[in-house]
Amino acid sequence: MSQWGNALLREIEGLRVEKGSIAIWSIGGAGVVYKSSETTCFIDPYVGGSTPPDFMRMIAVPFDPSEVKVVDALISTHGHADHCDESVAKAFGRKGGATFVGPRSSAELFRKWGISEGRIIELKPGEKAEVGNVSIEGRASYDPDAESALTYVIEAEGVRVFHSGDSKFCEEFAKIGEEGGVDIALLTLGRNPPGQKPYMNACDVVEAARDLGARVLVPIHWDIFKRTSENPRLVSEIAAEWGLDVKVKVLRLGDGLVYKAAGGR
Numbered sequence: 001m002s003q004w005g006n007a008l009l010r011e012i013e014g015l016r017v018e019k020g021s022i023a024i025w026s027i028g029g030a031g032v033v034y035k036s037s038e039t040t041c042f043i044d045p046y047v048g049g050s051t052p053p054d055f056m057r058m059i060a061v062p063f064d065p066s067e068v069k070v071v072d073a074l075i076s077t078h079g080h081a082d083h084c085d086e087s088v089a090k091a092f093g094r095k096g097g098a099t100f101v102g103p104r105s106s107a108e109l110f111r112k113w114g115i116s117e118g119r120i121i122e123l124k125p126g127e128k129a130e131v132g133n134v135s136i137e138g139r140a141s142y143d144p145d146a147e148s149a150l151t152y153v154i155e156a157e158g159v160r161v162f163h164s165g166d167s168k169f170c171e172e173f174a175k176i177g178e179e180g181g182v183d184i185a186l187l188t189l190g191r192n193p194p195g196q197k198p199y200m201n202a203c204d205v206v207e208a209a210r211d212l213g214a215r216v217l218v219p220i221h222w223d224i225f226k227r228t229s230e231n232p233r234l235v236s237e238i239a240a241e242w243g244l245d246v247k248v249k250v251l252r253l254g255d256g257l258v259y260k261a262a263g264g265r
Contacts, residue, residue, distance in 0.1 A: 002047075003060040006067050008254050012040070013070055021260045022159045026251035028059050029082055029224035030165065030188055036156040039132030041073040042092070043152075043163055043186075044083040046224075055082075056226040059253050065091035071098045073131040077141070077165025078149035079105030082224070089113050099131050103138065103148040123150060133157070142170035145198060158261035159183050162212055166221075168197065169204040173211040181213025184259060188221040189235065190228035202234040209239070209246050215262060217248045 008025070012033055017023050023035045030044040047065060050057045065088040074092050076084040084106045092098040093115045100110045100120045107122035121129040123138035130136070134156040143149040143166045153176060154161045160182040167188070176182065187208050190199030199221060200208065209217040217239065219232040236248040249257055 002062060002064040002067070004062045004254070006063070008062045009067055009069070011256075015256075015258075017258070020157050021258055022157055022161065023256055023258045024161070024184070024186075024218070024251075025256035026218075026220070026223075026253055027062055028253050030077070030163075030186075030221045032163070032186060032220065034134075034154060034161065036133055039072045039134045039156065040070050041075055041131065041134060041136075041154070042068075042071055042088070043075045043154075044077055044165065045074070045088045046082040046085045047088060048081060048085055054225075054227055057224060058226050058229060059223055062254055066094075068092070068095070071095065073099045073101055073134070073136070075136060075152065075154075075163075076100075076102035076106035077151065077163065078103060078143065078146040079109055080146055080166070083165060084109050086113055089115065093119075099129075101129050101131070101136055103150045105147045105149070124148075125150065139176065140170070140172040141165055141167040142172070143167050153182065159259055162186060162214070164188050164200075164208070164220075166199065169200055169208055173208050177211050177213035181215075183214070183262060184216045184218060185209045185212050185214035186218050186220050189219040189230050189232060190221055191230040193227055199228060202230070202238050205235050206238045206242060206244060210242075210244055214246055216257075216259065217246050218251055218257075219248075220251075223253060 034041040125140040138150040141149040162182040222230045
């Protein structure tokens with residue numbers, strides 16, 4: 001299934017994350033692996049192929065879910081296939097140790113795919129789950145195309161990470177900013193087809209990072225489908241033009257970053 005063999009998985013599993021830091025890797029689309037000193041979470045992992053003509057996959061599948069050795073949580077933002085992948089969920093379900101976190105739409109799919117109720121945590125906006133030393137807070141999402149979608153604020157080691165799922169720009173971002181903001185904002189970016197707006201564009205992403213009070217902005221989802229692929233460098237250019245005090249970090253497939261708690265929030 002994976003065109004990369006186990007290279008990326010071994011890198012992730014082999015990295016020792018120190019106390020006070022977290023690590024993140026891009027696994028394509030909205031998918032990231034999040035790792036603290038104690039806990040490894042896969043957020044919106046997707047290893048599916050193309051569904052022509054609208055969803056033509058442009059990037060390699062970087063890992064085989066059956067080869068993952070360490071996974072403490074699978075976190076899904078909503079029930080769309082590229083955010084809640086059946087093959088990944090079933091593979092992680094066979095491992096016995098993973099917790100499955102998501103809104104109602106994702107939780108219903110987990111149950112359908114044979115995940116036992118005791119391993120599923122169904123969240124609504126404002127509710128939290130704890131997995132290992134990681135706090136996962138569901139927040140409101142503005143995604144008219146997805147039932148019961150969530151965004152997340154994920155916190156460990158004094159570092160707060162926001163994941164937008166497929167949310168468009170909305171007032172929830174400013175609310176999070178007013179509550180202390182986030183260190184890293186993972187924000188979905190896409191070039192929208194004529195007459196449609198499934199994703200935030202580059203200006204939306206910069207506005208979202210501003211309202212979230214993010215220190216680091218990581219565009220996601222821009223790389224996976226031909227119809228909606230976008231140049232993430234546009235985000236850097238707009239942030240610089242606006243004089244926004246945020247570092248834009250573009251992660252290509254398989255790229256990672258390690259972030260140390262800045263303190264002072």
